[in-house]
């Protein structure tokens with residue numbers, strides 16, 4: 001089957017029977033374009049599955065967790081008038097896995113991925129069953145059966161180079177509307193992997209790029225990528241168009257609406273992405289395209305990472321030697337800790353990382369050749385837009401806003417692409433800074 005679009009539906013878009021009905025209507029209206037559908041787990045289920053895993057290890061009672069998860073799925077099925085045993089196979093697997101983890105008192109990353117996979121494996125069955133009830137000739141498919149093979153980095157797996165061919169082959173052999181599990185893959189030895197939290201957007205882009213579709217649609221609970229996180233800034237409004245570079249910066253710097261890896265496959269295949277609202281399907285949403293027209297450049301959005309830490313590395317005897325930066329970078333790379341912003345001086349380097357990162361091994365390694373200190377409770381506020389490249393006025397406005405509020409930036413970085421200006425500030429000032437920046441950059445004339 002030749003698919004012209006990928007349609008990905010996020011957790012809230014499949015979170016209730018009413019939402020699934022909307023999904024049905026959206027897919028039905030695109031049927032001429034033979035959609036390839038990708039779904040997330042029912043909203044909140046991935047969190048619940050992971051919490052269940054933790055409770056099982058801690059020796060807590062997991063039965064309540066299992067029955068809550070079962071009940072949420074049964075409720076949606078009942079409300080959709082679908083057979084209540086549609087998810088029975090996976091709920092049985094959940095029950096066995098939970099018992100197994102509780103018995104052993106431990107779980108490996110591999111087991112955690114298997115547990116987390118159950119959300120998408122069930123939601124794909126529910127959505128496919130609903131589409132079938134509408135007469136749409138849909139079928140559920142696990143990501144691996146659709147060709148998504150990954151490496152074995154559980155919890156943050158990446159597709160293998162062979163995926164494009166595998167995905168195309170799988171699609172060529174099938175008829176109808178596939179409803180594929182987002183977020184998941186399988187490594188060559190056959191174990192289930194996950195692509196990282198929020199990874200269903202990435203799945204959609206991987207499938208879309210392999211299939212050479214015309215558009216990758218990301219259906220969510222807001223009307224596109226907004227000028228700021230709407231939970232933070234009430235007056236945030238949709239951005240009509242973003243370049244791939246802008247969207248990638250926004251996602252990397254914390255805008256949850258798109259998973260940071262999503263843009264790479266789309267860029268490679270030159271396929272536009274559109275972010276749309278399942279609850280307001282007629283709104284135009286946000287287009288993400290390769291190149292912006294002259295009138296489409298501007299300051300686009302503000303992203304925030306609320307909890308970051310800075311790692312300050314001061315050279316001791318390594319001072320003035322070549323290779324100091326390289327040794328620092330290697331330490332972060334070896335322990336797989338992602339660095340957001342870097343600032344250097346002659347004898348010191350400051351790097352920011354997400355607060356959740358496991359810094360212990362990095363700090364130990366850095367400590368063998370430098371003095372290291374970690375500053376917690378910082379936030380990273382990033383203003384994104386290609387206009388920053390030539391916009392002295394925009395930069396002045398950003399720093400002027402900080403000055404007005406009396407907030408001192410601990411670090412500032414103007415990324416190499418010149419598409420973003422990132423500021424490291426005390427975490428407790430982040431909310432007012434973002435509000436004020438939004439007001440100055442998007443609301444006032």
Ligand code: ADP
Nearest residue numbers: 010011012220221224225226228229255256257
């Ligand atoms: P889904 O389950 O559909 O993938 P997510 O919760 O992962 O949905 O992403 C959508 C949410 O991202 C929105 O509801 C919003 O709260 C949050 N968000 C953060 N920053 C932005 C932004 N700049 N534009 C739109 N949404 C944003």
Ligand code: ASP
Nearest residue numbers: 040046183197198199200
């Ligand atoms: N269900 C997964 C998560 O919650 C993937 C996704 O929603 O994109 O992280």
Ligand code: MG
Nearest residue numbers: 010198256257
């Ligand atoms: Mg998401």
